[in-house]
Amino acid sequence: MQVYRLPALSDNYIFVLHAPAQGIAAVVDPAEAQPVLKFLAQLGAELVAIFNTHHHGDHVGGNAELLRKFPTLTVYGGEGDRGRIPGQQKFLQGGDRVPFGDQEAEVLFVPGHTRAHIAYYFPPTNPEDAGELFCGDTLFAGGCGRLFEGTPTQMVQSLSKLRALPDNTRVWCAHEYTLKNLQFALSVESANLDLQTRLAEVEAMRQRSEATVPSNLGLEKRTNPFLRWDVPRIQQAVKMAEQVETFARLRQLKEQF
Structure with a gap:
């Protein structure tokens, strides 16, 4: 399976999966x-699936036209998004598996950003x-999504599921937020040498207008504060001792950053 990243809107990424042997795409x-249709024409592939992570318009805005x-x-999406995703036909729960080409993705239920958010792990x-993780707006490179419909407890549980995946997993998150995320991360963990190095690399990449997605899960575990709520020096930095409280305070500080 090949994965292609298409820029969209102001800072979104759309991901096209291609199974060349079968001539199909998702x-x-x-x-x-329009970016999807143009790219599919270049690939010469038939679109057979839309994998939606959640119902927000900047993730489902192309559904109706692609269906036409x-x-x-x-069209796949979470069970809890019934009625909120245009054209949805499959209503998924955590633990379900969805096919594409000769591979299967595991569905992970990861509420927090929204109440029905799911992720797809190949x-x-x-x-x-x-492995390939398509995590929507739950986990970002250097950050995580806002809690629009969920709670800090839910988000910690959801991020824990993603953190448990293998370190070499590629993280395909849906927005180019990495630079600001890492600037915030350094404000709460300034002594993290891996983070210092990563921020310098990302600054150079963005100056060259290069995408910072996909990320690598092992790198996220070392540098993303929203996967490090149990690290003592981060807990000390935000003056919290309990893990969910640490995460909640980090999220609050990020929104003020």
């Missing part, structure tokens, strides 16, 4: 249809390869 969170162009495709077909 799209994750199509914010708009490919009326036999299947495990590697070979042990030496990386």
